[in-house]
Amino acid sequence: MESSLRKTLKSFFRRGAKPTESQFAKWLDACLLQNEDGIRISEGGLEFSNDVTIKGNLKLDGTFWLSADPQIATLLDDAPRSQAIPVGAIFLWYGEVLPQGYELCDGQLGRPFLSPPNKHVNYIIKLIKDGND
Template sequence: MAMQLRKTLKSFFKRGAKPTESQFAQWLDACLLQGEDGIAKRSTGLEITQNLKISGSLIVEGTFWLAEQTQTASLHTKATQTNGVPNGAVFLYHGQSIPLGYGLCDGKDGRPLLNTPPGGADHLHYIIKLP
């Protein structure tokens, strides 16, 4: 619906016509307004201040912080975050090589045997934090 509203509004401006108040209001309602809709754009990136639901895939290319407060990307906090993961914590991981300090949940050497969800992407594994 938003794409159709966008095309309709653009067509008005191309013709030099004006949309009705109702059409313009529909278009505004279909738009995301950063402050009102809980999105803050900062020099460090976007901050979502309301709940976020992802219905599709989430691919993280970078650091994914599991913390209650914002972390910085300094080496000190990276080391703290890495060392703060408790031994035995299990994660669903996407990648070709398993990170240092983790093992594959393949049922070997005392690790649990966990199968990835059916229909999952290639290189999707359950990994466990090793002691």
């Protein structure tokens, strides 16, 4: 079913109709303008420079990658604190050097075995208890 906004906007451009300035402004405001709205299209896909809110379900047919803000990327390497991540917490991890206090979920030495989703990403588990807990 067509939305009432879409129906209204289309009515501005009926054959023979001459949209007014305010009607044209409404139509323009309803459009996404890539540069102004923080959307960039490249060979790699869409890049949003603003927050994205999804109301409803998000269905993915492919791989979902998360990346940390560079300012908080070292969170797992910071000194432990009482409100830190609990022992046994499991994460997907990408990198070459494991964060301090974490080991791979490789089934060794009592750790669980979780099959890595691909050759670049592994599951890791927190093993060291914070001194402040």
